[in-house]
Amino acid sequence: MISRRSFLAAGLASGLPSLVPSAAFGEPFTLGVACGDPDPGGFVLWTRLAPMPLAEDGLGGMPEAPVPVHWQVTTDPAGKDVVRRGVGEAVRDWAHSVHVEVTGLLPGREYWYRFKAGPYLSPIGRALTAPAPGSVPRSLRIAVCSCANYQHGYFTAYARMAQERPDLVLNLGDYIYEQGSDHLLTLGGNVRDHEGAEAVTLADYRRRHALYKTDPDLQAAHAAAPWVAVMDDHEVVNNWTNLIPAERRGAAFRAYYEHMPLRPSARPGGPAIQLYRRLHWGNLAALHVLDTRQYRDAHQCAPGYSSCPLPADPSRSMLGLDQEQWLLDGLRRFGARWELIGQQVFFGQRDRDPGLDRVVRQDAWDGYTAARLRLSEGWIEAGVRNAVVLTGDVHAHWAGNLVLDYDDPDSRPIGAEFAVTSISSGGDGHDIDPATDPLLAGNPHLRLHLRRRGYLMIQITPSTLTADFKIVPYVSTPGAPVVTAGTFALHDRIRGLIPVAGTTPSPRHPDSSAAELRRQS
Structure with a gap:
């Protein structure tokens, strides 16, 4: 990747005309660039113009008038071989955000992209197209x-993730937190400040997203690879269901899209x-991205850990019946070698009291057991070759087998779940x-449980899926190193997790204290 200064020095900006030479705004690309949702012919490109990203009105310091934003896609990071170009319009109603659907590209290729507004050039981002159908x-x-x-920590894990240059980044939610500056991390206090009260209005949510987007580590992660993103609860409010007032949901959804x-x-x-x-990656993998918030039935008991005294209602749904049917139809129809289900809350059972009183988190699938059983039996009936659930939300790394009967220790695996820890939520861990x-x-x-911060790196081949659990030992200061704290594998058509020798976690990693690793780095 070349720097923007090198790009300008090389004279390569001439292909992007300046239509607003006397633009009434300053440097607009303060929030970086991004691409997402690749298919065999293209992807979507994103940026938002915001010379004053934290302006009180949430509009980023932009004038009222629409602004033309030019974009280019090239086959090289130097920007010489332009294969697609165009112009989008950034308008005030959508906070001067730009969403460009690029089409007509070759499948299975690496590309680069950039924007220009007035005399200003954006950073350069890397994109990929999905492989051809049937390949x-x-x-x-x-x-x-x-x-x-x-507020809880630095986004070092995003930077380390970007350095690995993955093909895709799957973000499973809690991309922002709505809480105000008065919401303190229990141990040690907050590392950074949300610079405002709890987000409730559209202007609030726009400012909160903009604050997060100014983080250089997050910008690097977006520029490194295409993202596939879905929200969880904190993009709106903690543990929300569809009972949250419509006005607040609408404001949060609009800012998220922007x-x-x-x-x-x-x-x-x-x-x-x-x-x-x-999304499809040829016939190798299908990624089914679920929304476990918007259509779910209300909690039967309080959303935290409890032994719910109410009898389970078999009609309750986590996804809503339409989304349930959409998922099962897709699992039956497409027949990928690896069926990946990306979703927000823990799918398998986690019982804190394995005795007679089952103590489980009611906000997770443990609070919707009939719906979990319907999906599990559904993918068995569909003949799914390899079922893998990828989960966010829990602020810890987990690896576990999925079974039909969690009360039977001999119940055979029907799939696997990998839950990813937080980037920073919860502090150092x-x-x-x-x-x-x-x-x-x-x-x-359950086979693995780690409570440090980090990310999950999934490597998929026709014969094997390997999950590397990456951790950073601290987020309370910047610059932490990253290590692989555990690795599990799945083999094609063989259900059940296999720990990879030499990388499964020990009681403590050598020199793994936050203080020691800070000294070393």
Whole structure:
């Protein structure tokens, strides 16, 4: 990748005309660039013009008039071989955000892109197209991330993720946190400031997204690879269901769309946004992206951990019946070698009291057990070759087998779940001794539990899926190194997790204290 200064010095900017030479705004690309949702012919490009990203009105310091934004896609990072170009219009109603659907590109290729508004050039981003339909690519590398609380720590994990240059980044939600500056991390206080009260209005949510987007590590992660993103709860409010007032939902959805590389088909209409969708990587993998917030039935009991005294209602749904049917139809129809289900909340059972009183988190699939069983039986009936659930939300790394009967320790695996820890939410985290971890002891289908921050790197080939659990030992200061704290593999048509020798976690990693690693780095 070349720097923008090198790009200008090389005289390569001449292909992007300056239509607003006397623009009434300053440097507009303060929030970076992004691309997302690749298909075999293209992807969506995103940017937002915001010379004053934290302006009180949420409009980024832009004038009222529409602004033409030119874009280019090239086959080289130097920007010499232009294969697509065009112009979009950034308008005030959508906070001067731009969503460009690029088409007509070759499948399975690497591209680069950039924008220009007035005399200003954006950073350069890297994009990929998906492989051709029917092909079986040699590999797919997906970085999975979730839960980045700006106040709780630095986004070092985003920077380390960007350095790995994955093919895709799957963001499973809690991209921002709505909480105000008075919401403090319990241990040690906040590292950074949200610079305002809890986000409630459209202007609030726009400013909060803009604050996060100014972070250089997040900008690097967006520029490194195409993203596939879906929201969880904190993009609106903690543990929300569709009972949240429509006005607040509508404001949160609009700001989310304005700041994410989503196709125009996701543009929200009031208190609704279309986020569940499906992407294909040839015949190697299908990624089914679920929305577990917008259509779910209300919690039967309080959303935290509890032993709910109410009888389970078999009609309750986490996804809504339409989305459930959409998922099962897709699992039956497309027949990818690896079926990946990207979703927000823990799918398998996590019982904190494995005795007679089951104590589980009611906001997760444990609070919607009939819906979980319908989906599990559905993918068995569909003949899914390899089912893998990818999960966010939990602020910890988890690996576990999925079974039909969690009360039977001999129940055979029907798939696997990999849950990713947070980027920063919860602060530095801490080490856990697996030999004395009651959650591992009481839930025999679970195989790994880590409470440091980081991300998940998934490597998929026709024969194997490998999950590397990446951790950074601290987020309370910048610059932490990254290590692989555990690795599990799945083999084609063989259900059940296999730990990879030499990389499974020990009670403590050598020199893994935050203070020691800060000294070393």
